[in-house]
Amino acid sequence: MKNYRLLFLLLFSSSTLLFAQNNSSSQVSVEKNIFGVQTGLFGAWAYNETKLSAKIALRSELGLNLGIFGGNFYPKTGYILYPTVSLEPRLYYNLDRRVKLNKNIDYNSGNYFGLKTTYGSDLFSISNYNLIVNNHITIVPKYGIRRSFAKNFEFEFSAGIGYGYNLDLKTSDTVLDLGFRIGYRF
Numbered sequence: 001m002k003n004y005r006l007l008f009l010l011l012f013s014s015s016t017l018l019f020a021q022n023n024s025s026s027q028v029s030v031e032k033n034i035f036g037v038q039t040g041l042f043g044a045w046a047y048n049e050t051k052l053s054a055k056i057a058l059r060s061e062l063g064l065n066l067g068i069f070g071g072n073f074y075p076k077t078g079y080i081l082y083p084t085v086s087l088e089p090r091l092y093y094n095l096d097r098r099v100k101l102n103k104n105i106d107y108n109s110g111n112y113f114g115l116k117t118t119y120g121s122d123l124f125s126i127s128n129y130n131l132i133v134n135n136h137i138t139i140v141p142k143y144g145i146r147r148s149f150a151k152n153f154e155f156e157f158s159a160g161i162g163y164g165y166n167l168d169l170k171t172s173d174t175v176l177d178l179g180f181r182i183g184y185r186f
Contacts, residue, residue, distance in 0.1 A: 028095045029054040030108050038156070038183030042066045043081070045181070049108060055095060057108060061086040065120065080127040088116040090144075107148040107185060116140045116160070116177065122168075135167040140177040152185045 034049040045063030052058050063084050070077040090112040095105050103109075118140075122133045142160025149155070157180050164175035 028099050028105065030057045030092055030095070031106075034107055034185060036152075036154070036183050036185040038154075038181040040179055040181035042179070043084075047183075049090075052089070055092050057090050057092065059086070059088040059090055059114070061088070064126075074129065076128075078127065078129045078131075080125055080129075080131050080133065082120060082125040082133040083123055084118050084120045086116055086118040088114045090114040104148060107154060108146055109148045109154075110146060112144050112146065114142050114144060114158070114160075116142055116162075134169060136164060137167065138162060138164040138175045138177070140175055142177055144179075148185075154183045154185060156181045156183070 030051050031049070032051045036047060038045050038047065043063050043065040045061050047059055047061040049057045049059045061084075063086070064081045065084050067080045067082070068077065069080075090108075091114070092108055092110045092112045094111045098105050098110055116139070118138045120133060120136045120138075122135055125131065125133050140160040140162030142158050142162075144156055144158030146154060146156045158177070159179075160177045162175050162177065163172065165172045
């Protein structure tokens with residue numbers, strides 16, 4: 001009789017453990033809403049990331065992109081800051097694996113694939129030369145890594161090659177998007 005009780009207890013506890021594991025893996029998900037600011041080598045941005053599904057978030061972003069130029073045509077190195085607006089759906093594909101390895105997934109810490117669409121405007125620009133920024137749109141598929149550290153800080157690295165279209169000149173070109181950003185979440 002004792003063996004049956006022990007067997008029943010083992011079966012019951014193992015089924016409870018299996019049920020608990022299934023629930024925890026189904027709860028692996030991106031954050032519902034994240035707001036923050038980031039700065040990098042080529043500008044500063046304010047962003048919001050909103051959950052669309054368990055693994056997909058939509059990132060919206062307002063920023064000032066930085067361009068640096070120089071050469072034979074300019075007596076000194078120039079810079080220009082111009083406003084941009086971006087939308088980027090992101091697929092965080094390795095959240096389950098990170099949980100299995102006991103790694104942090106807080107605030108969407110993980111690797112992602114994104115499709116970044118950006119509109120750059122001539123609304124205003126800040127430069128040490130009198131330059132005009134042409135209105136343009138870029139669409140760049142990219143791969144990125146996002147990690148959270150400390151309490152409210154994060155860093156991201158992303159890279160992609162895509163398509164750019166100049167709305168004023170009606171021309172297109174290939175666009176390289178490299179980014180390294182450090183940010184603060186609110």
